[in-house]
Amino acid sequence: xxxxxxxxxxxxxxxxxxxxxxxxxxxxxxxxxxxxxxxxxxxxxxxxxxxxxxxxxxxxxxxxxxxxxxxxxxxxxxxxxxxxxxxxxxxxxxxxxxxxxxxxxxxxxxxxxxxxxxxxxxxxxxxxxxxxxxxxxxxxxxxxxxxxxxxxxxxxxxxxxxxxxxxxxxxxxxxxxxxxxxxxxxxxxxxxxxxxxxxxxxx
Amino acid sequence: xxxxxxxxxxxxxxxxxxxxxxxxxxxxxxxxxxxxxxxxxxxxxxxxxxxxxxxxxxxxxxxxxxxxxxxxxxxxxxxxxxxxxxxxxxxxxxxxxxxxxxxxxxxxxxxxxxxxxxxxxxxxxxxxxxxxxxxxxxxxxxxxxxxxxxxxxxxxxxxxxxxxxxxxxxxxxxxxxxxxxxxxxxxxxxxxxxxxxxxxxxxxxxxxxxxxxxxxx
Numbered sequence: 001x002x003x004x005x006x007x008x009x010x011x012x013x014x015x016x017x018x019x020x021x022x023x024x025x026x027x028x029x030x031x032x033x034x035x036x037x038x039x040x041x042x043x044x045x046x047x048x049x050x051x052x053x054x055x056x057x058x059x060x061x062x063x064x065x066x067x068x069x070x071x072x073x074x075x076x077x078x079x080x081x082x083x084x085x086x087x088x089x090x091x092x093x094x095x096x097x098x099x100x101x102x103x104x105x106x107x108x109x110x111x112x113x114x115x116x117x118x119x120x121x122x123x124x125x126x127x128x129x130x131x132x133x134x135x136x137x138x139x140x141x142x143x144x145x146x147x148x149x150x151x152x153x154x155x156x157x158x159x160x161x162x163x164x165x166x167x168x169x170x171x172x173x174x175x176x177x178x179x180x181x182x183x184x185x186x187x188x189x190x191x192x193x194x195x196x197x198x199x200x201x202x203x
Numbered sequence: 204x205x206x207x208x209x210x211x212x213x214x215x216x217x218x219x220x221x222x223x224x225x226x227x228x229x230x231x232x233x234x235x236x237x238x239x240x241x242x243x244x245x246x247x248x249x250x251x252x253x254x255x256x257x258x259x260x261x262x263x264x265x266x267x268x269x270x271x272x273x274x275x276x277x278x279x280x281x282x283x284x285x286x287x288x289x290x291x292x293x294x295x296x297x298x299x300x301x302x303x304x305x306x307x308x309x310x311x312x313x314x315x316x317x318x319x320x321x322x323x324x325x326x327x328x329x330x331x332x333x334x335x336x337x338x339x340x341x342x343x344x345x346x347x348x349x350x351x352x353x354x355x356x357x358x359x360x361x362x363x364x365x366x367x368x369x370x371x372x373x374x375x376x377x378x379x380x381x382x383x384x385x386x387x388x389x390x391x392x393x394x395x396x397x398x399x400x401x402x403x404x405x406x407x408x409x410x411x412x413x414x415x416x417x418x419x420x
Binding site: 060061062063064068069070071072073074085086088089101102103104105106107110111113114116117121122123124129130131132136137155156159162163166167169170 | 212213214218243245266268269270271272273274275277278280281284303304305307308311312314315318319322393395396399402403406408411412413414415416417418
């Protein structure tokens with residue numbers, strides 16, 4: 001399956017791409033416009049599902065573990081996270097995009113990230129001397145992070161990148177990618193990472 | 204001294220964070236006034252800022268959720284940044300605990316706790332990492348005798364606003380990564396499996412433990 005995905009990517013075949021925009025609010029219009037435009041460009045060759053978290057009704061994980069021990073694979077909350085997880089389990093790419101807030105991934109993004117745990121099993125396996133959870137679903141999308149560049153400082157960026165690497169230890173994607181990007185670079189980076197026959201849009 | 208204990212667990216009062224907080228606050232001298240704040244009630248954040256803003260020392264306790272702080276803890280941190288003048292120049296310490304047994308899982312978010320303190324102009328007196336916390340709620344204190352004693356030492360450090368006792372930190376976060384012996388045992392006895400399957404059976408959910416509801420298969 002992995003080989004198949006890479007082959008498809010190299011050949012510019014149709015991919016399922018889920019983009020999660022965790023921008024908390026105003027002040028990032030230029031970045032969001034470029035992200036929107038990039039999603040539009042990718043849509044020419046791929047199926048792109050684009051979610052803006054601040055417009056969605058998603059509850060914070062309350063740590064009840066019902067999704068592991070009462071209704072396996074399903075959270076107690078029936079909210080918009082169902083729509084994201086429904087796409088997630090069919091995605092080739094899951095990409096978190098947005099700025100840092102208070103020097104880390106925004107609470108909006110973290111809220112969605114916490115709610116991904118139904119796709120993992122509660123069981124624990126050892127990976128390189130550490131305990132991690134096995135996957136519930138066979139498919140696990142490539143995990144991407146696009147940070148909007150507002151000169152947040154090297155330490156904050158490195159912490160955010162490391163957090164994605166750690167998350168990957170539990171979600172088991174075949175690879176991750178992490179970039180800090182200016183608004184103008186968003187489209188170029190996404191096309192480079194996802195592949196396909198798209199041409200950069202003009203203007 | 205006024206100490207604010209910020210409980211960063213979405214489980215609130217019935218959380219492992221609460222139990223750990225109790226180990227510390229029960230050992231403090233009477234001269235320390237303790238003020239509790241819970242992150243689960245997001246509608247009350249402004250009220251909570253006013254409540255804890257006058258404290259001298261902040262102890263932020265949170266569990267590890269998907270490799271960093273819970274979303275609610277992060278929301279609370281963002282609110283603290285909005286009220287930065289209330290916190291600048293004051294002491295803050297963190298306790299990060301994880302269900303996973305090894306404390307190495309919390310190294311990345313530990314870095315963030317120091318970054319957050321510097322962002323708010325606070326003095327980070329220490330970040331404690333503790334593994335294996337999921338069973339705290341369901342086990343008696345005697346099960347964690349050494350760790351409870353270590354947290355009592357930490358309480359004294361907080362009282363005196365001094366750096367944390369190195370030996371206490373070692374006891375609390377002792378299992379950093381697993382060695383060959385643990386790996387051998389773990390390979391042959393699925394301790395986690397026994398724990399989770401017992402709960403699944405109790406909930407009559409064992410048969411559906413591998414369900415994939417979003418694929419409907």
